[in-house]
Amino acid sequence: MEAQLINPNFEDGLWGWTSPCGDQAELSTDVPTHGGAYSLRIRARNTTSTPCVMVEDPDAPLLPDIFAYQPLPMAVAGDVVTLTVTARMEVAVPDQWGYGIRGDFIAILSDSSLTALPGGQHGFPAQTTWNSGTGSFTVPPLPAGAVLGVALSGHMFGLGEGYALFDNVMTSITGSGxxxxxxxxxxxxxxxxxxxxxxxxxxxxxxxxxxxxxxxxxxxxxxxxxxxxxxxxxxxxxxxxxxxxxxxxxxxxxxxxxxxxxxxxxxxxxxxxxxxxxxxxxxxxxxxxxxxxxxxxxxxxxxxxxxxxxxxxxxxxxxxxxxxxxxxxxxxxxxxxxxxMWPGNVAYDLEVAYAGLGNDRDPILGAVGGSVPTNTITGYQETDVNLDGVVKYTGSDNDRDIILQTVGSSVPTTVRHVQVP
Structure with missing residues (x-):
């Protein structure tokens, strides 16, 4: 089944992704076909780079340290996770030894405690044009308190300079849904x-x-x-x-x-x-x-x-x-x-208000015409708070009174706030 990453296409900036190396991971408008408006651009580390964070790696001396990662907390030991990315290399200074693009499965205890997992390193097509690649990994038992994560990185094998670009990062986990x-x-x-x-x-x-x-x-x-x-x-x-x-x-x-x-x-x-x-x-x-x-x-x-x-x-x-x-x-x-659930959030924001700026009562009056509050309209309307198919500002079964009841009729200036962060 799909294990949806947060912001897999980077259309919401870097939200959902963590980059220990700060501004070395950024957005780019260089995108593949059907790639939306943005991709992720990561500086490819070369042999002279100073690591900004050390990552324990049992398979290699050092995981390329300029990367972005995201947890997959729903994955547990024994699951098979498949990672698919679309990526390309942007070469600024050619490297005679070549370059690579990687996707790594890591164990995350905290932002300062990351461990690459044995067999979790996957190389993707390191070309200067956009290409897609896929790698699968069976999750081993993780350290106590750790969750699985996916890390993206690029590297130069010598003294070259460049960037790895990523887009359309998708994961799936075998399971029954x-x-x-x-x-x-x-x-x-x-x-x-x-x-x-x-x-x-x-x-x-x-x-x-x-x-x-x-x-x-x-x-x-x-x-x-x-x-x-x-x-x-x-x-x-x-x-x-x-x-x-x-x-x-x-x-x-x-x-x-x-x-x-x-x-x-x-x-x-x-x-x-x-x-x-x-x-x-x-x-x-x-x-x-x-x-x-x-x-x-x-x-x-x-x-x-x-x-x-x-x-x-x-x-x-x-x-x-x-x-x-x-x-x-x-x-x-x-x-x-x-x-x-509290009714009356006509403005579809974070609160229900009967009075004051941006209140939820006035849109009901506006919907029925404003000048004649006894008017009504029918249909599928945001201002139909009781969902009877009729928007009413006054009279029996009107929608305005429900808002007053939500905020507390004794103090109509009270505002009811949503409690979802």
Whole structure:
């Protein structure tokens, strides 16, 4: 299964990658076909270079020290990891002995404790034009506390000078994959008398066939028959699910779209199947995002496998992450022993506000026309907080009051902050 690296194409700068040698790793606009806008450019070390960090290497005197690396914490002993890169050499001063481009599997204890693994060194085509190469590696038992990592480097065998360029860095891990078994409540469309969420958007024919998320949409479409179910398994709307590493500061691993059923089940876009991830089974932090509710994240890593235990985000027994002071807030609305994602994030930012600059109330008034607050509009709208297919600023079942309830009706100037870092 794919083990998605963070920022494998370097379109988000060097985010996700660590370079112990600082500015010796940089972005370049020299890219291969289908390589996007940027590639990674690393100075190729020659025999006169002074190492900026020592890497223990059982197979060679020294791992080329000017490199970028990234952990693969989901890989464990016995896994077969395949690394594919597109690379080329940029030669500034020719080297009579030649040059090389490498991808190394390393054990990472910390940024100052890196160990090259026996048999983990792979040479890639060292040519001045872009070429792709692949290498596979069986993960050995790692030192206590260490995780597997992938390191990229270039080197000159003599006194030459140049750079190694990398793009489209992909990894895969043999394994059975992972599927999510989780449930969640959205606070906006929840109907207490039914203990279900409403599916008015589906029933009204308003649900879009492609990804509706306003930021970073994914190239997904609903398959035929995805909205045919009725009753508790009827589809409420699209949902964005994110898995994160448990290593502090590493960030998200993969994002996928799923569908949300009325009873809270998170399923695949076909509306029925378990939501699967192209990652190896393991323990991950789980993030749930919805287009006009505040996102939530589990406090502890949850098990994702082919037979995942239920993660019931509807229950207060499932702890949710909170940010440290001064940004600490309730991560979800709590009623009895149930919890609900906070509704009203119409602006799709990091907070719900009823008053003040950038509040979430005014867009509802603007959507219905502004001058006549009793107007309504129908359809698939960000301002439809209760998901009934109708945007209302005033009157019964209006969307404005839900925002006031989220921030706390007694103090309307209160702001509710998302608790996902």
């Amino acid at each position: 992972a599927a999510l078994n989780a449930r969640v409540w959205l606070g906006g469309p929840y109907v207490p008398a039914q203990n279900l969420m409403r599916d008015d958007l589906r029933a009204g024919g308003y649900l879009p066939s492609s990804d509706p998320f306003p930021l970073n949409p994914l190239p997904d479409v609903l398959p035929p028959g995805a909205l045919s179910a009725t009753g508790p398994n009827a589809i409420v709307d699209w949902l964005r699910i994110e898995l994160r590493h448990t290593i502090p500061g590493v960030g998200w691993l993969i994002r996928v779209n799923g569908s949300l059923q009325r009873d809270g089940d998170i399923v695949a876009l076909d509306g029925v199947s378990p939501l699967s991830f192209p990652v190896k089974a393991g323990n991950y932090l789980l993030v749930v995002r919805y287009r006009n509710h505040l996102s939530i994240m589990t406090q502890q890593a949850v098990s994702i496998s082919t037979a995942s235990p239920l993660v019931d985000l509807r229950s207060t027994a499932t702890a949710l992450h909170t940010l440290p002071a001064p940004n600490t807030d309730l991560p979800a609305k709590v009623v009895g022993n149930q919890q609900f």
